[in-house]
Amino acid sequence: MSPVTRREQRLSTEKSWHRARLIPTSGINGADEQERRATSALLAVVSSVKEFGRTLTRRVGAPGGRIDTFVEVPFETDGRKLYPDGLIRVTRGSKSWTALVEVKTGANELQVQQLETYLDIAKREGFDAVVTISNEIPGSAGEHPTCVDKRKLRKVELHHLSWTLILSDAVMEKTHRGVADPDQAWILGELIRYLEHPKSGALEFDDMGPHWVETRNAARAGTLRSTDRGASAITARFDQLLRFISLRLGRELGTDVQLALSRTEARDPAARSQALLADLTDNGRLSGALRIPDAVGPLSLCADLRAAQISATVEIAAPGQGRNTTRARWLLRQLADAPEDLRIDAYTRNGRSSMSALLRDVRENTDVLIEDRNRELRRYVLHLTEPMGTKRGNGRGSFIASMTDLVDRFYTQVVQSLRPWTPPAPQMRKPQQTTTDTTAVSSQDGSDNHDPAADDAEPTTTAQSDSEP
Numbered sequence: 001m002s003p004v005t006r007r008e009q010r011l012s013t014e015k016s017w018h019r020a021r022l023i024p025t026s027g028i029n030g031a032d033e034q035e036r037r038a039t040s041a042l043l044a045v046v047s048s049v050k051e052f053g054r055t056l057t058r059r060v061g062a063p064g065g066r067i068d069t070f071v072e073v074p075f076e077t078d079g080r081k082l083y084p085d086g087l088i089r090v091t092r093g094s095k096s097w098t099a100l101v102e103v104k105t106g107a108n109e110l111q112v113q114q115l116e117t118y119l120d121i122a123k124r125e126g127f128d129a130v131v132t133i134s135n136e137i138p139g140s141a142g143e144h145p146t147c148v149d150k151r152k153l154r155k156v157e158l159h160h161l162s163w164t165l166i167l168s169d170a171v172m173e174k175t176h177r178g179v180a181d182p183d184q185a186w187i188l189g190e191l192i193r194y195l196e197h198p199k200s201g202a203l204e205f206d207d208m209g210p211h212w213v214e215t216r217n218a219a220r221a222g223t224l225r226s227t228d229r230g231a232s233a234i235t236a237r238f239d240q241l242l243r244f245i246s247l248r249l250g251r252e253l254g255t256d257v258q259l260a261l262s263r264t265e266a267r268d269p270a271a272r273s274q275a276l277l278a279d280l281t282d283n284g285r286l287s288g289a290l291r292i293p294d295a296v297g298p299l300s301l302c303a304d305l306r307a308a309q310i311s312a313t314v315e316i317a318a319p320g321q322g323r324n325t326t327r328a329r330w331l332l333r334q335l336a337d338a339p340e341d342l343r344i345d346a347y348t349r350n351g352r353s354s355m356s357a358l359l360r361d362v363r364e365n366t367d368v369l370i371e372d373r374n375r376e377l378r379r380y381v382l383h384l385t386e387p388m389g390t391k392r393g394n395g396r397g398s399f400i401a402s403m404t405d406l407v408d409r410f411y412t413q414v415v416q417s418l419r420p421w422t423p424p425a426p427q428m429r430k431p432q433q434t435t436t437d438t439t440a441v442s443s444q445d446g447s448d449n450h451d452p453a454a455d456d457a458e459p460t461t462t463a464q465s466d467s468e469p
Contacts, residue, residue: 043069065092105201139239163202176254206394
């Protein structure tokens, strides 16, 4: 065999070799092993990578300081030994903050009785908190997926972190914010690689629950009632889906994407649940919005179960000057990469109705957005509507996949290109030239000269003001 052939054969064989990993996914047998490995890997990285450890401990109310982590710490209660999955201790000077950690992977859910026992242990030991980690995603930040006895929380705090949130924090810390030490950055990268592997048990949101099909069908038929067993479960799942989408989008953008809630909803999560349930039973709709930093406005989402359609919407104010055709062309320039089936609703000052047209038609003739040239266009509402996936799980043809794909498409092709209009800077008046010696130059010279062409000046966006007239 020639040396060239031998080298090619070796290279071909090496392609099947598995690179050694700091946190391997091989050898995971059963849920217990999966849970122990995920716990140990996470807590080891929390104590090793300063930036990531501080981000995660800050979320559960810990102060800044040196972080020490432990696994399967034994405690005795009622004559038996209990082993919480982990323990986190943050030390600063002579003071310390300590929390017990309970971890679930895969489809395993947190158990109320177990958590209440750990809360009792934490209270007895003088610890500050109990932190839970699982694939359960609360509908809003700060909520806990279980309903423990509130009396247990008088002395000890209860916090929850989803695996999706942990993965998002890890990616943002490594990719967008940066880790100062190269070795620590590599360690954090190994944790990310591990959590992204299907065998790790850190799953993404992938199921609308057992009541999805019956609730979807009842909503489509108009027979859904608020007392139906699946109605409230589906509204809770939908808020969890919105939270998952916000974390997923924030991970890609490197920013903190949040659910857009009213003051009442932020103060009282039950108000949000009741409003969502009423809209589902009365109108067959599930809706919510995402607040993206520096975007022109909230990205609103709506799932119409009766029409089997989902839509994404964003609103942007029209320029405050220029003719209506000029204001319409200003919007078109920003929608160069938008899909032709994007619908644009144009509203005038104090107008309740709108002129509506698809982007393909507006590109041919902006007049389709103008009902009355004497009434100024004030705002645009952009909609993108697509067929709704119907399956309860994740993957092709599922409701979850259709929602996440719509958000990705709408943000990439529409929202990220939009910039709010800003008025141009005031221009310095040119001094008037005098032709005689008998008249002195006055500040009012030329003030009566009106230039009609100024009315047709193209409005600019913040990004365009330096490059376009």
